[in-house]
Amino acid sequence: MTTESFIAIFAIALGTYLLRYLPLRASARSLHAASDRAANLNRGFEIAGICVIAALFLHSVSLPGDSTPSIAAIRLTVSLAAVAATSHAWKNPGVGVLAGILCFALFPLLL
Amino acid sequence: MITQSENSARKDLTAYFHGVAAAYPIVLGYLPVALAFGIAAEEAGLTSLGATFTSVTVFAGASQFALLGLLEGGTQIAVTVLICLALNVRHIVYGPSLSARLAPEGQKMLPLAAFGLTDEVFSLSMSRIAHIPAKRQLFWLLGLESAAYLTWVGFTWAGSVGGKLILAALPFLETTFSFSIPALFLALLVVMMDRESLVPVLAACLASALFLWLQQKNLSIIAAAITGPATWFLLRRNP
Numbered sequence: 106m107t108t109e110s111f112i113a114i115f116a117i118a119l120g121t122y123l124l125r126y127l128p129l130r131a132s133a134r135s136l137h138a139a140s141d142r143a144a145n146l147n148r149g150f151e152i153a154g155i156c157v158i159a160a161l162f163l164h165s166v167s168l169p170g171d172s173t174p175s176i177a178a179i180r181l182t183v184s185l186a187a188v189a190a191t192s193h194a195w196k197n198p199g200v201g202v203l204a205g206i207l208c209f210a211l212f213p214l215l216l
Numbered sequence: 217m218i219t220q221s222e223n224s225a226r227k228d229l230t231a232y233f234h235g236v237a238a239a240y241p242i243v244l245g246y247l248p249v250a251l252a253f254g255i256a257a258e259e260a261g262l263t264s265l266g267a268t269f270t271s272v273t274v275f276a277g278a279s280q281f282a283l284l285g286l287l288e289g290g291t292q293i294a295v296t297v298l299i300c301l302a303l304n305v306r307h308i309v310y311g312p313s314l315s316a317r318l319a320p321e322g323q324k325m326l327p328l329a330a331f332g333l334t335d336e337v338f339s340l341s342m343s344r345i346a347h348i349p350a351k352r353q354l355f356w357l358l359g360l361e362s363a364a365y366l367t368w369v370g371f372t373w374a375g376s377v378g379g380k381l382i383l384a385a386l387p388f389l390e391t392t393f394s395f396s397i398p399a400l401f402l403a404l405l406v407v408m409m410d411r412e413s414l415v416p417v418l419a420a421c422l423a424s425a426l427f428l429w430l431q432q433k434n435l436s437i438i439a440a441a442i443t444g445p446a447t448w449f450l451l452r453r454n455p
Contacts, residue, residue: 106262120304151316201403
């Protein structure tokens with residue numbers, strides 16, 4: 106690893122940390138004021154968080170490349186449906202993920 | 217005789233380990249990605265030490281992969297740093313969103329907790345942290361982050377020293393566990409969404425999909441973070 110690589114990694118690490126820490130610090134101070142405005146802001150940020158998770162989901166979803174596109178699409182749809190159904194039923198995302206992975210792993214054995 | 221401070225410390229430790237235990241969906245998701253990063257870093261000539269150092273200090277998947285490509289391509293250091301930081305700009309919205317669910321207690325540990333606020337840690341903590349007693353929330357969050365961090369760093373190292381051998385021996389690992397990240401986000405979305413957030417989330421998805429279609433991946437997250445709450449504010453004004 107060259108000195109230049111080391112400097113780049115260090116600068117990215119520092120910048121990433123500040124991108125995470127500074128907004129957290131600033132909002133932790135301001136959001137706990139007892140007012141309607143703060144309550145609205147709180148809920149607005151909560152909604153923003155849920156929307157970011159929806160966007161991250163769209164980012165991450167892709168067809169598995171180890172089968173034909175149509176079978177891969179069915180496998181993905183069935184597994185995501187299993188995730189949604191179990192998460193909704195148990196109100197626990199961990200159970201949903203495990204059920205989904207199980208479904209995704211076992212699906213090729215059914216064909 | 218157990219003093220009050222000992223009892224409190226024990227509860228903090230219990231909350232920490234509850235956080236560690238709650239991290240298993242993230243661990244499943246990080247495993248193949250960290251292995252892949254270790255392999256890619258080794259191939260990019262970063263060495264095992266360099267790969268592990270990157271994961272230890274940066275702890276942000278997308279920008280770490282981008283860093284490899286940029287270093288390999290001989291891009292200027294300043295440009296490399298700016299591009300990688302641009303990829304992480306979405307982290308700006310995580311702090312305020314999480315703060316809305318955090319009790320004011322335990323603010324002293326915010327600098328430590330901020331380090332581990334990745335996409336997956338943020339998402340999982342958003343769904344669970346409100347159910348943790350106020351005084352223990354940051355200990356729980358640190359437990360969650362520790363498990364995610366150790367998985368990320370440990371499997372980066374494993375990937376850089378023997379990742380190709382691991383994936384050759386267990387080829388199903390890469391495909392199967394690659395599903396765990398979208399599964400995690402969907403599961404969190406199902407648990408967190410309520411009637412009030414349904415329309416804003418749909419609007420955010422449309423905005424995000426538009427930017428994805430335009431090949432602007434990073435902007436798509438920022439667009440979702442702006443469109444969703446804006447829709448919510450508009451709906452509140454004009455019900």
